[in-house]
Amino acid sequence: MTIENLVKRIQDIMRQDAGVDGDAQRISQLVWLLFLKVYDAKEEEWEFMDDNYESIIPEELKWRSWAPDNKDGKALTGGALLDFVNNRLFPILKDLEVDEYTPQRAAIVKTVFEDAYNYMRDGVLLRQIINILNEVDFNDYQERHAFNDVYETFLKSLQSAGSSGEFYTSRVLTDFIIEMLDPRIGEVVADYAAGTGGFLTSALEHLRLKEETPEDRETINTSIVGIEKKGLPYMLAMTNLILHDIDEPGIKRGNSLADNVREVSDKNKVDVFAMNPPYGGVEGPGIQANFPNDMQTKETADLFIATMMYHLKKNGRAGVILPDGFLFGTDGAKVNIKKKLLKEFNLHTIVRLPAGVFAPYTSIKTNILFFENKGATEKIDFYEIPLPDGLKNGFTKTRPFMKKHIEGAQEWFLHRENGDENAYSATIEEIEKRNFNIDIRNPLNIKDEEVYTLDELMEELNEKALEIESLLEELSSVLKGDK
Structure with a gap:
């Protein structure tokens, strides 16, 4: 994986989608996907360290449950993927119950999704982007930190947004x-x-x-x-x-x-x-x-x-x-x-x-x-x-x-x-x-x-x-x- 290649592949795919208009929307679209994948990797660490860990995200909405493509024809894509994202993932994460007793690392999920939107209209293109993100193993310490350079490239593109x-x-x-x-x-x-x-x-x-x-x-x-x-x-x-x-x-x-x-x-x-x-x-x-x-x-x-x-x-x-x-x-x-x-x-x-x-x-x-x-x-x-x-x-x-x-x-x-x-x-x-x-x-x-x-x-x-x-x-x- 090279930084430039990964960023370019994602940007080229997003430019094909009629629902994403301009750099700000492209970055916003990418960020909620990236957040869910990074958060899922962190949750696996927390689960390993604490047998009593409870996730604020329902099991079927975790990245590991719906985002991987095992090449068996069962991965969500097209209209089914859009329906899942628009009518289940977003409504539920936006409406998570949070109070003063909710741990901050759990509450941030609701906070992040309060202003997030799925701009993409083509579920096949969305699946392609998800598959590219899945090429990065955030459970691997070295690869996660190497991805900081990729993230820096994403942030630089915000200057035009x-x-x-x-x-x-x-x-x-x-x-x-x-x-x-x-x-x-x-x-x-x-x-x-x-x-x-x-x-x-x-x-x-x-x-x-x-x-x-x-x-x-x-x-x-x-x-x-x-x-x-x-x-x-x-x-x-x-x-x-x-x-x-x-x-x-x-x-x-x-x-x-x-x-x-x-x-x-x-x-x-x-x-x-x-x-x-x-x-x-x-x-x-x-x-x-x-x-x-x-x-x-x-x-x-x-x-x-x-x-x-x-x-x-x-x-x-x-x-x-x-x-x-x-x-x-x-x-x-x-x-x-x-x-x-x-x-x-x-x-x-x-x-x-x-x-x-x-x-x-x-x-x-x-x-x-x-x-x-x-x-x-x-x-x-x-x-x-x-x-x-x-x-x-x-x-x-x-x-x-x-x-x-x-x-x-x-x-x-x-x-x-x-x-x-x-x-x-x-x-x-x-x-x-x-x-x-x-x-x-x-x-x-x-x-x-x-x-x-x-x-x-x-x-x-x-x-x-x-x-x-x-x-x-x-x-x-x-x-x-x-x-």
């Missing part, structure tokens, strides 16, 4: 942020805009390198928490963590902005935040009311920064990806949020990402902000990741942002005393004079006007067109929100 990286942040960025935050065993690591769980799985893998005892493993497995608002990325995140051997993923379905920040208790605070909140979104008056008057704004990303500040423990650490707009914005609420961030927290580092990091799905420039709950900011260290030779206008789909492009920032982050031409600083006094505009560029990188060839001009115009398109999408979102 979401907007502005809403569902997926590249492994390069999640690993970098987690490594710089360096969570320790016993600390709670959270992502309140969890998406597909990229930050959480990066944190999980980072922490498992530190474990020494079975108790460490149990502590790690219960210290990864997240909240996700939308059904599709929630399903992806749950499956992602199960694939990473988390039996009871600590991800809740809901809007993390719906809680009143004035009422956050110490028990609800976390040690480490790693996030890429959705930007370009808008929130209504009911959500805004959960924040102090001077911080109320419709901009989703700004409210997430406020949420992080109220939920971060003393001495806690955070790394968050934000667009340039947060840095240079000077409207009242945005400035007030930045004032709180700088006056009460230590915003010690901003890594400025080059253009095209999220190409081709958005051209909005972004930054990684690192801050800690250890007192006020005195100065901010900036690191501006340079574009490699030959990419004057930014990364592209064919030449994407890769691990090697962030290695300089990582080396500098850990050894700042050595200096770097891409690094510079600004004091809090300088920032206050700028009315808290922290959109500060490296003075060494300010160049004289450059002479472009015709090809270079055309490339830049194309990049500008993508940027305008992205801004129009943001404007459309704002107008839909009646801003």
Whole structure:
């Protein structure tokens, strides 16, 4: 089995089905199938370890009961398979009885299927996809973990289904942020805009390198928490963590902005935040009311920064990806949020990402902000990741942002005393004079006007067109929100 071949075979089959329209539906269709197969493999493990284990899924609805094809002509296919899926599997799993006493690893089945749908109309094509998934043996530890790479490929395809990286942040960025935050065993690591769980799985893998005892493993497995608002990325995140051997993923379905920040208790605070909140979104008056008057704004990303500040423990650490707009914005609420961030927290580092990091799905420039709950900011260290030779206008789909492009920032982050031409600083006094505009560029990188060839001009115009398109999408979102 090769990753590319398996993904391509499934995608090619789904494109033949008249009921599946677009990447979002293809991914959603695949995820509920994948979840059931992965969950069935985990149940076999639980049954082996506990003779008294009881499944929340009726026996005839378990993957092992209806999905295998033994090549004896008895496997469900065509109209019979569609009838089973649409009229038995989905109605029963959506209506499972769950209460406060239901173990979380059982309750997640109902939660996942509450927003799942079978889009496929051709039962023969559906059978073909099921047979491909059955080629992966999730009971085999090595093969299950090899499938993580396949799953990563699935998640990448979400970039064309979401907007502005809403569902997926590249492994390069999640690993970098987690490594710089360096969570320790016993600390709670959270992502309140969890998406597909990229930050959480990066944190999980980072922490498992530190474990020494079975108790460490149990502590790690219960210290990864997240909240996700939308059904599709929630399903992806749950499956992602199960694939990473988390039996009871600590991800809740809901809007993390719906809680009143004035009422956050110490028990609800976390040690480490790693996030890429959705930007370009808008929130209504009911959500805004959960924040102090001077911080109320419709901009989703700004409210997430406020949420992080109220939920971060003393001495806690955070790394968050934000667009340039947060840095240079000077409207009242945005400035007030930045004032709180700088006056009460230590915003010690901003890594400025080059253009095209999220190409081709958005051209909005972004930054990684690192801050800690250890007192006020005195100065901010900036690191501006340079574009490699030959990419004057930014990364592209064919030449994407890769691990090697962030290695300089990582080396500098850990050894700042050595200096770097891409690094510079600004004091809090300088920032206050700028009315808290922290959109500060490296003075060494300010160049004289450059002479472009015709090809270079055309490339830049194309990049500008993508940027305008992205801004129009943001404007459309704002107008839909009646801003």
